[in-house]
Each structure stands twice: as C-alpha cells, then as structure tokens.
Amino acid sequence: MTAPTTLTEPRLTSLSHGGGCGCKIAPGVLSGILRGTxxxxxxxxxxxxxETSDDAAVYLLNDRQALVATTDFFMPIVDDPDHFGRIAATNAISDVYAMGGTPIMALALVGMPINVLSVETIGQILSGGAAACALAGIPVAGGHTIDSVEPIYGLVALGLVDPAHLKRNADARPGDVLILGKPLGVGIQSAALKKGVLDDAGYARMIATTTQLNTPGPELARMAGVHAMTDVTGFGLGGHALEMARGAGADLRLDWSAVPLLPGVAELAQAGTVTGASGRNWASYGHEVILSDDLAPGARAILTDPQTSGGLLVACDPAVASEVLNIFRRHGFAQAAVVGRIADRGVSPRLRID
Incomplete structure (x- = not known):
C-alpha cells in the first residue's frame, strides 16, 4: 500500500516578485501614468x-463629516500567513489615520493562487487581516476575491473626519518641524529575510512595527498647531518628505542623525542588503535631493527604503512639538522623534539631508 503524499506549500515570499510596499510602481513612472487624468x-x-498624491480621497458629506476612502494591497513581505494579513491590513488602515480620520469599516481585496496555496493558508491571511481590523475597532464588511498568479491581499479602508480637522500632506508651512512616528528600515529587513540573514530578534521587531496601528492620527489632527500629515510607505522617507516639500513650496531639511532606525538596519544597508525598489525610488526623485558629503554609507538606501506600514510624518509648529511627541509616546511610539524642518520657500523645493 502506498503511503499518502504530503504536499508542502511554497513560501509565500517565493510566489511574489516583490513584497509589501516595495511592490509599488516607482513615483516617476506613476506620475506619468496619472498625467492624463x-x-x-x-x-x-x-x-x-x-492632485498632491495624498494618502486617501476625502469627500464632504456635511458640515461636520467627510468620508475618507483609500485602498492598499500588495504581495507577501513575510512567509507567515497570519503576519502577512495583519501587516497588509494595518498598512491600508494607516491611510485613514494619516488624513486625521477615524476608521469605520473595511472591504477585503483578495487575489490568491488557489491551486498552489491551501484553503487553510488563505484563511489564515484573511483572519490576520480581520484581527488587525478588530484592533482598529472596525469590521471587514465585505470584499472581492479572484484567482491570481501571485498572492495579493489588502483592504479598502473607509473612515470619517471632521472637515475642520482634515490633514493633507500638502499644507506644511515654512518654519514647521517634522516628526516621524516609526523607525525606518522595514524594506531592508524584508530583503534580509529573503536572503536568510534576518535573525529572530530582527524579525520580531519587523512584525512589531508593521502591525502597529498609527492611532495617534485623529488626536494629532485635532491640534491647531499640526499643519500636515502623511504616512511613510513605498516611496520611502525621501519620497514622502518631498511630497510635503512640494506642497509647502519650500525646501525640507532632514537631520539624518535624528532619524530613528530599526536596530541592525544601518549595518544591513552598508552590507548592500537593500530592495530593488530603493534604487527605483532614487532614480525617480534623486535629482531633487541634496545629500551631505559626510553621510554614513548606506544612508541613501535607507532614505529611499520602501516602508510597509510605516510611521506618520507630521509637520507642526515648533511650539507644539513636545505635545505631539507626548501623544506619540502615549500611543506606544517610543522612537518618535523630531527629524527635520520646513525651510524657506523656493522656486524648486528640494530635500536636503544634513
């Protein structure tokens, strides 16, 4: 009698050509695609x-309410299906928080190779996403599924915001300081994971940061001294900071020594463990960036590193910076830090890294 054959499923990351927000189309290519619209x-x-490549669309319902609508989905950044679902859902919900909104519900977007992955594995991805939504206090109220060559998961995330408290990415003002809520390095860690050189502690830190909801968003949005917000995702800190600079019509200066990094990321970057998306990001906007000559090796790769479920980037009056940091820390963002400032207005806003 022949023993039953045990089927071993492939690693999730082996089924995708790029993972997490590293899947994003490069900003230069994307702007060309959207130009006709x-x-x-x-x-x-x-x-x-x-108009300003903001985090979500916002539609006015009445004098006190506006609908925040966004969608985000991508291919696996990790092999654990529950972790993949949690990361993807947390990342999608972040866009609502970045506009100052409060999430109200989500719809699941699911594309899976059903002849390759088991029903159990796909179910774990969806349950991980549902668990992240439950932490945000919202239901997964529906969605859509397709049979796909590569595994894809994400959400349509919907929220509400008082129009008076809406925060765009384009309303920073000269003199504002910039505060970053999460440390950088998720893309570099994902590259290390694929190469088998990310240790257990590094993986645990990666999961912890990518599944941490950006809950300070609505509270920060209600502060008069907070002028602009965005979340740092696939275009890296450099790309999303440039969006703020263009909106303000001013140069933006980053103090690189103040930028928080996940432990071990600087060493991985120096060793060349980086994503392909980092290079594509630099090719798209590097001409708008001025790098200090004394930056450490690997700094450029970290600046352009695609962040999956990254932190909020907040532009605020210096007088309220301490209060903004206190709000971040009260929500569990211990590494939130002042990382730069909006400088003088200019004809061609640029990003300067000191």
Missing amino acids: SGLPVPEALLVGI
Missing part, C-alpha cells in the same frame, strides 16, 4: 483627490 472634472465636494 489630471484634467478630469472634479466635484466640489471632493476635498482631496489625486
């Missing part, structure tokens, strides 16, 4: 659209 008619009630 900029002249389309826009209803007056659409408070935020695609």
Whole structure:
C-alpha cells in the first residue's frame, strides 16, 4: 500500500516578485501614468483627490463629516500567513489615520493562487487581516476575491473626519518641524529575510512595527498647531518628505542623525542588503535631493527604503512639538522623534539631508 503524499506549500515570499510596499510602481513612472487624468472634472465636494498624491480621497458629506476612502494591497513581505494579513491590513488602515480620520469599516481585496496555496493558508491571511481590523475597532464588511498568479491581499479602508480637522500632506508651512512616528528600515529587513540573514530578534521587531496601528492620527489632527500629515510607505522617507516639500513650496531639511532606525538596519544597508525598489525610488526623485558629503554609507538606501506600514510624518509648529511627541509616546511610539524642518520657500523645493 502506498503511503499518502504530503504536499508542502511554497513560501509565500517565493510566489511574489516583490513584497509589501516595495511592490509599488516607482513615483516617476506613476506620475506619468496619472498625467492624463489630471484634467478630469472634479466635484466640489471632493476635498482631496489625486492632485498632491495624498494618502486617501476625502469627500464632504456635511458640515461636520467627510468620508475618507483609500485602498492598499500588495504581495507577501513575510512567509507567515497570519503576519502577512495583519501587516497588509494595518498598512491600508494607516491611510485613514494619516488624513486625521477615524476608521469605520473595511472591504477585503483578495487575489490568491488557489491551486498552489491551501484553503487553510488563505484563511489564515484573511483572519490576520480581520484581527488587525478588530484592533482598529472596525469590521471587514465585505470584499472581492479572484484567482491570481501571485498572492495579493489588502483592504479598502473607509473612515470619517471632521472637515475642520482634515490633514493633507500638502499644507506644511515654512518654519514647521517634522516628526516621524516609526523607525525606518522595514524594506531592508524584508530583503534580509529573503536572503536568510534576518535573525529572530530582527524579525520580531519587523512584525512589531508593521502591525502597529498609527492611532495617534485623529488626536494629532485635532491640534491647531499640526499643519500636515502623511504616512511613510513605498516611496520611502525621501519620497514622502518631498511630497510635503512640494506642497509647502519650500525646501525640507532632514537631520539624518535624528532619524530613528530599526536596530541592525544601518549595518544591513552598508552590507548592500537593500530592495530593488530603493534604487527605483532614487532614480525617480534623486535629482531633487541634496545629500551631505559626510553621510554614513548606506544612508541613501535607507532614505529611499520602501516602508510597509510605516510611521506618520507630521509637520507642526515648533511650539507644539513636545505635545505631539507626548501623544506619540502615549500611543506606544517610543522612537518618535523630531527629524527635520520646513525651510524657506523656493522656486524648486528640494530635500536636503544634513
């Protein structure tokens, strides 16, 4: 009698050509794709659209409420299906928080190679996403599934915000300081994981930061001294900081020594453990960046490192910076730090790294 054959499923990351927010189309290519849509008619009630590459669309419902709508999905950044689901869902919900909104519900977006992955594995991905939504206090109210060559998971995330407290990425002001909520290095850690050189402690830190909801967003948005917010994701700190600089019409200066990093990331970057998306990001916006000559090796790769479920980047009046940091720390963001400032207005806003 022949013994039954045990089927071994492939690693999730082996099924995708890129993982997490490293899957994003490079910003230079994306702007070319969207160029033809900029002249389309826009209803007056659409408070935020695609004009400034903001984190979500915002539609006015009444004097006290606006709908925040966003979607985000990607291929696996880790092999554990529960972790993948939690990371993807946390990342999608972050866009609501980045606009100052409070999430109200989500819809699941699911594409899976059903002849390759088991029903149990796919179920664990979805349950991980549902668990992240439960932490945010929202239901997964529906969704859509397809049979896909590569595994894909994410959410449509919906929220509400008082229009008076809406925070765009384009409203920073000269003189504002910049505060970053989470340390950098998730993309580099994901590259190390694929190469088998990320240790257990590094993996635990990666999961902890990518599954931490950006809950300070709504509270920060209610502060008059907070002028702009975004979350740092696939374009790296450099790309999302440049979006703020362009919106403000001013140079943005980062103090690199103040930028928080996940432990071990600097060493991995120096050793060349980086993602392909980092190079694509630099090719898209490197011409707008001025790097100090004395930056440590690997700093450019960290600046452009795609962050999956990254931290909030907040532009605020220096007078409220301490209060902003206190709010971050009260929500469990111990490494939140002042990392730079909005400088003078200029004809061609640039990012300067000191």
